[in-house]
Amino acid sequence: MGIKGIKIGTVEIKGKAILAPMAGVGDRAFRETCARFGAACTVSEMVSSKALEFDDKKTLELMELGEEARPAAIQIFGSEPDVMALAARKALEFSPDFIDINMGCPAPKITGPGAGSALMKTPQLCGEIVAAVVAAVPVPVTVKIRAGWDEKSVNAVEVASICEQAGAAAVAVHARTRSQMYEPPADWSIIKAVKEAVKIPVIGNGDVTGAQSAARMLEQTGCDAVMVGRAALGNPWIFQQINAYLDERRIVPPPSLSERMQIMVQHVELMCRYKGEYRAMKEARKHVGWYLKGLRGASEFRRCAGFLESLADLDALVKDVIAAQEETPLSEK
Structure with missing residues (x-):
């Protein structure tokens, strides 16, 4: 039957299960291991735009991409449009298939200076950052957002729409607010609302723990692909299981x-x-x-x-x- 993939700008993604960017664990070896088991696309650990300004050696290492894990994106974070544009241009040296902008990280050391999910508090700035990065690079630009900053400001639809208008080629939505971090059940209705509001591909993130939950998210939200993060840790074959279930409703047992x-x-x-x-x-x-x-x-x-x-x-x-x-x-x- 074959799983119908998605298109992010000019980039063909042949599948619906994407490896989420994960700081501290999503290095090249892990990405290549997940790709071996069928991850349709991989994203680097997040890279500081400020550190790239100064050609930090450790930061440059984070952007190394192997051919074994493509299509692949380099994810950058920051809060200044011009610095983010410069970072995106520098990232091109590593030949990413697209650039991803982090607007979802909840870690205090990222949100404190106004980056990551703190950007959800300033939707207009989100658009300015996307526009600057889109203008700076010839590859597609995607954005990863959260439901909002907190329960009183669930604005994923507004931010996604602004990012689309600014030129984003796709948006990934983690269906929790920043204040919720990773604990409560993800609210998939937010993913559905974003999907109904924009024309670009929407990637759902949050509580995809296996093949059947991936299928449920796709069915309940209408999203174009799912993003798998923590569930892949120590379990890279989850992508093989998701692909088999989406393709043939076949249950693949875990390895011996x-x-x-x-x-x-x-x-x-x-x-x-x-x-x-x-x-x-x-x-x-x-x-x-x-x-x-x-x-x-x-x-x-x-x-x-x-x-x-x-x-x-x-x-x-x-x-x-x-x-x-x-x-x-x-x-x-």
Whole structure:
């Protein structure tokens, strides 16, 4: 049957499940791992427009894109139209398929200076930023927003409409306000309202935890694609499961224990390739913890994961994990 994709400006997205940008975890290795399992599109960790002004080395590293995870966007954040335009131009050096503007991050260190979801409080400025970035680059420009700043100012429809008028090629809507952060159930009716208000593609975000919830969001809101964030952590095969369900209503079971451990090791090996083993293993500890979720003895193994320093350490942990799942209960010995 085939899943009908979407078009963002001139960019073809062949699928409906997109990997959300996630600061601190959505690095190149994770994006490529998710793309391997069918993520239709990936977005970089958010990049500070101010840091790009000064060619910060760590910031430049965040924008490295591999061919294995395309189409791919670089996401930038900031609150000054001219600085955001400059950042978008610099991002072009890494050949993104499109530029994404962050208007949804709820972290105080981002909203404090007026960026991220704080921009929802100034809809006109949102439009000015989009217009400046659109004028600065030849690739499509997208925007990620929230429902609003708080429950008294749910203005996603207004902001999305202003961004569309300013030239945005698509909008992703996280259906929670900034004050709600990530906790209460997402209000998908906000996604539906945005979809009904604009003509550009709308990507729904919030509470997509598996194949069936992805299908429900598409059906209930009419959105063009779904964005998967935290549900993909330690679970990159979620994209394969969503694609199979949307395509054929087929339920794909999770991988076996040995497959799961193999995927985890391959993911960490990619991290080591891009960042060097010393640094990568420190960053991999949280990913390993997510892969171990739900297994017998998971809490103790996660504690052990917190001390990983090498791929050899990871191999030893994997052997212990597999042995623990295969143990015969004491009553049967």
